[in-house]
Amino acid sequence: MIKVSVIGATGYAGAELIRLLLSHSKVELKNLSSKSFVGKNINEVYPNLNKNLDKLLLDENEIFEDTDVVFASLPAGLSDDIANKCFEKNILFIDLGADFRLDDEEDYKNWYGKEYKYKNLHKEAIYSIPEIIKYDNVYNKKELKNAKIIGNPGCYPTSIGLALAPALVNKLIIKNDIIIDSKSGATGAGRELKLNTHYTECNEAFAPYKIAEHRHTPEIEQTLSNIYGEDIKVTFVPHLLPLNRGIVSTIYAKLENKNLKLEDIHNTYKEFYKDSAFVRVLNIGEIANLKYVKYSNYCDISLHIDARTNKLIIVSTIDNMVKGAAGQAIQNMNIALGLEESEGLNFIPPAF
16 A cells, blocks of 8 residues: 655645545555644544544654655645655655746746745656656656656646647647636635635625736646747636636637638547546537536546637636646556556546
């Protein structure tokens, strides 16, 4: 059994990690830590775990013993010391925060106001959306199998990267004319109280936020640029949905060739994701719906053409807590350790 510990276990992503890891047949959930609830039982914080998990929350310095993998779900700037300890102890470290997502430290400084404490660690880290990880211009998972530190992608970059990868790899769209309209449930903001996620503020409300200044913007552009092989800039506008979980990204891009048919684009997407267990390219005429990915590790993609404007319209849906966070982190762990990629993640979304 692989012994796994979770730092930040009482945040939303940490709690989702616990829920998923308890169904993983190859994993023993070893240690849990939480800054706010040290000494409490995890099932006091999350009663859904009663009769499923009885474990005290430790100080984070106590979690490294007898552990093979450490997941951390923490605010920006807090993962470097943990990553360094894991690296020294030969423990696989998977960061669900932002600290190992950006290649350029200047981007990290500009968008997060932090610096890399151990610069050598950032050279070791591998950023991985498993379905599109880059290895010598071939998209596969070879590089991940020797990873010591994995930067788990953000939720918006995951939904957007998966939606655009086949179109960019095959040069179907014009790279400098991409508009991204994304909507996320309130769990994307984390468990810490914020005014805009109070019930009376977000219930029966719907509005964009952080227009043209969301912190995921450089990660989105880095992901798309790496896929395409040239720098890409996008217009990205996120919105807050009055829901607990889920992301819907609607993406507009001008086609390179106005004679491209939707059937050909659809076949390109089906071929690109034919070996991907968790990406579902919907049939022509279907529209991706958030309802059918919730509580699962799936990304659903639907494809549409506006012939009048020569635009490809892509709709991508994920559960931001699973494929956008905890599920993808487990998927990355499975690949890095040579396990079946879908182990512990075979959850069928509810029908209603």
